[in-house]
Amino acid sequence: MNVVEDTRRGEVTVRDLSKSFALNGQRLPVLRNLQLDIRGGEALAIVGPSGCGKTTLLRILAGLDRPDTGEVLIDGHPVRGVGTERAVIFQEPRLLPWLTVLGNVSFGLTVRGLTQAEAETRARHYIRLVGLGDFEAAYPRQLSGGMAQRVGIARALTVQPEILLLDEPLGALYAMTKLTMQEELTRIWREEKVTMVLVTHDLEEAIYLSDWVLVLPKAKGALPRLIEIDLPRPRDRSESRFVAMRKRLMAEFGLH
Ligand SMILES: Nc1ncnc2c1ncn2[C@@H]1O[C@H](COP(=O)(O)OP(=O)(O)O)[C@@H](O)[C@H]1O
Numbered sequence: 001m002n003v004v005e006d007t008r009r010g011e012v013t014v015r016d017l018s019k020s021f022a023l024n025g026q027r028l029p030v031l032r033n034l035q036l037d038i039r040g041g042e043a044l045a046i047v048g049p050s051g052c053g054k055t056t057l058l059r060i061l062a063g064l065d066r067p068d069t070g071e072v073l074i075d076g077h078p079v080r081g082v083g084t085e086r087a088v089i090f091q092e093p094r095l096l097p098w099l100t101v102l103g104n105v106s107f108g109l110t111v112r113g114l115t116q117a118e119a120e121t122r123a124r125h126y127i128r129l130v131g132l133g134d135f136e137a138a139y140p141r142q143l144s145g146g147m148a149q150r151v152g153i154a155r156a157l158t159v160q161p162e163i164l165l166l167d168e169p170l171g172a173l174y175a176m177t178k179l180t181m182q183e184e185l186t187r188i189w190r191e192e193k194v195t196m197v198l199v200t201h202d203l204e205e206a207i208y209l210s211d212w213v214l215v216l217p218k219a220k221g222a223l224p225r226l227i228e229i230d231l232p233r234p235r236d237r238s239e240s241r242f243v244a245m246r247k248r249l250m251a252e253f254g255l256h
């Protein structure tokens with residue numbers, strides 16, 4: 001067994017990454033010379049104003065988009081397109097309406113060559129992990145928004161990724177559901193020992209979930225900032241250090 005490789009599972013490195021888009025015949029720089037190191041098993045939240053490049057960065061990490069310059073390394077290997085060591089979760093889970101929860105979660109595994117029985121056994125494990133054990137026979141239209149998103153998370157986990165990439169996964173949920181889902185995500189992250197990269201516009205969510213917060217600026221010339229969230233877990237939103245951290249993060253945006 002290679003011990004060195006093992007300790008690097010899920011490590012993400014971003015080197016000198018730049019990305020711009022063409023807009024009305026002009027180049028719109030979005031990410032400029034970004035550097036980032038995420039150790040295996042850590043949780044990083046990406047925050048910043050609308051249009052600052054959060055989704056762009058996540059898509060590049062996922063291998064869905066390519067940077068103009070620079071590169072992304074996973075466990076030291078350059079990313080060339082999508083890979084099974086990474087799974088992406090979007091705001092809308094995009095479930096197949098004609099399949100049950102079990103069908104939706106096991107579908108990708110049969111496509112990958114597992115037998116129906118193997119796929120369903122593994123799918124059931126993750127359906128239970130996200131707390132939907134009693135709903136495997138339900139159809140998407142019978143689920144609440146929070147439940148549908150849990151199915152999406154179970155589906156992403158079935159391929160047993162090292163890295164979970166989430167783009168505002170709780171953004172469409174009601175406030176109460178969101179708080180429960182933040183606790184659930186923390187539990188799943190710890191149990192599965194995955195690296196988590198989460199885009200959110202909710203600063204409290206970023207502090208609750210992550211070890212590090214990357215603040216992407218909108219203003220030209222401003223530099224991204226990386227802030228460590230060194231609060232003990234489980235975290236308490238009303239605890240004074242949590243509140244102080246929220247104030248500090250809001251100050252990054254000129255808010256008080
Ligand atoms: N495929 C694309 N073509 C052109 N412009 C794009 C494309 N994707 C994103 N952009 C632009 O890049 C900027 C960053 O977008 P995005 O990463 O989606 O921001 P965020 O997720 O932070 O709101 C925006 O100005 C957006 O209009």
Ligand SMILES: [Mg+2]
Nearest residue numbers: 054055056167
């Ligand atoms: Mg976005």
